[in-house]
Amino acid sequence: xxxxxxxxxxxxxxxxxxxxxxxxxxxxxxxxxxxxxxxxxxxxxxxxxxxxxxxxxxxxxxxxxxxxxxxxxxxxxxxxxxxxxxxxxxxxxxxxxxxxxxxxxxxxxxxxxxxxxxxxxxxxxxxxxxxxxxxxxxxxxxxxxxxxxxxxxxxxxxxxxxxxxxxxxxxxxxxxxxxxxxxxxxxxxxxxxxxxxxxxxxxxxxxxxxxxxxxxxxxxxxxxxxxxxxxxxxxxxxxxxxxxxxxxxxxxxxxxxxxxxxxxxxxxxxxxxxxxxxxxxxxxxxxxxxxxxxxxxxxxxxxxxxxxxxxxxxxxxxxxxxxxxxxxxxxxxxxxxxx
Ligand code: FO1
Numbered sequence: 001x002x003x004x005x006x007x008x009x010x011x012x013x014x015x016x017x018x019x020x021x022x023x024x025x026x027x028x029x030x031x032x033x034x035x036x037x038x039x040x041x042x043x044x045x046x047x048x049x050x051x052x053x054x055x056x057x058x059x060x061x062x063x064x065x066x067x068x069x070x071x072x073x074x075x076x077x078x079x080x081x082x083x084x085x086x087x088x089x090x091x092x093x094x095x096x097x098x099x100x101x102x103x104x105x106x107x108x109x110x111x112x113x114x115x116x117x118x119x120x121x122x123x124x125x126x127x128x129x130x131x132x133x134x135x136x137x138x139x140x141x142x143x144x145x146x147x148x149x150x151x152x153x154x155x156x157x158x159x160x161x162x163x164x165x166x167x168x169x170x171x172x173x174x175x176x177x178x179x180x181x182x183x184x185x186x187x188x189x190x191x192x193x194x195x196x197x198x199x200x201x202x203x204x205x206x207x208x209x210x211x212x213x214x215x216x217x218x219x220x221x222x223x224x225x226x227x228x229x230x231x232x233x234x235x236x237x238x239x240x241x242x243x244x245x246x247x248x249x250x251x252x253x254x255x256x257x258x259x260x261x262x263x264x265x266x267x268x269x270x271x272x273x274x275x276x277x278x279x280x281x282x283x284x285x286x287x288x289x290x291x292x293x294x295x296x297x298x299x300x301x302x303x304x305x306x307x308x309x310x311x312x313x314x315x316x317x318x319x320x321x322x323x324x325x326x327x328x329x330x331x332x333x334x335x336x337x338x339x
Pocket of ligand 1 (some may be wrong): 022023025050059060061062064080081101102103104108115135166167
């Protein structure tokens with residue numbers, strides 16, 4: 001007679017895992033998780049706040065970075081777009097006086113053209129994403145946080161900036177005073193996103209080492225997401241994008257300074273206070289204390305090689321499994337039926 005522990009459904013490694021990801025750092029950990037989990041176990045919820053209309057095309061950078069990374073097609077120098085690219089389109093566009101500040105390689109362009117015409121035909125972003133990711137060889141589920149439009153705006157002393165204009169057009173130069181996620185109030189979380197959070201077999205929710213403000217907060221701003229995370233029975237683990245007072249990549253540290261937030265791993269834990277049960281930091285930051293009662297795990301969080309990504313993914317899952325056996329304050333409150 002098969003015992004519970006041996007039945008495939010209940011074996012640890014077959015239980016579903018949910019990762020929240022945006023940007024390049026998030027995609028790295030998503031790849032590590034994809035390597036250590038069986039097909040079908042991993043769902044990566046992608047930030048869509050970076051999406052924008054450009055040259056009449058619907059561009060979804062964080063979805064595309066995940067698709068290319070999980071499909072092993074990514075350009076590892078830039079972190080975005082594809083390797084083995086050609087640039088005839090951009091060269092010709094420039095010669096015609098078109099906008100060339102946002103670089104679209106010829107192969108990448110085909111993805112934007114196909115997605116744009118399917119969106120115009122009425123297909124949802126999530127259905128298109130699933131089909132194109134499959135065709136490009138990404139085996140794990142990439143799920144937009146919502147099929148409704150949410151657009152991050154970067155607030156500055158000189159007014160709001162559309163995200164890509166700030167991030168690419170102005171290379172993150174303007175000082176930020178805040179962020180606005182236009183459309184979030186009317187957006188619904190993707191039903192499968194909520195469905196995974198409610199799955200009683202869910203093993204862990206992992207907040208990837210992405211920029212908290214521009215990659216994770218847009219996901220948390222979609223109505224119903226925070227409540228679903230708080231009610232989730234599985235351990236919620238975040239990995240610090242700050243190592244020893246600096247960001248691994250991108251404008252996270254600069255934004256924290258401009259917002260008057262100490263550039264420390266502890267500030268990131270405080271940013272997620274009330275949501276997370278565990279926080280993984282670089283050993284150099286292990287002495288940190290956070291406002292929230294969060295369990296700390298210290299290990300190398302810098303991911304250079306595929307082995308680093310696999311090692312961090314393995315450690316994150318082991319940390320979650322350990323916490324699952326020791327209900328945290330957040331989960332304890334929920335498990336006692338608190339509101
Ligand atoms: N980032 C840049 O710094 N310069 C670019 O020209 C650029 C083009 C681009 C094209 C497609 C795509 O999916 C991403 C692209 N990115 C570019 C990166 C993108 O701005 C960022 O990856 C995210 O929006 C922030 O994580």
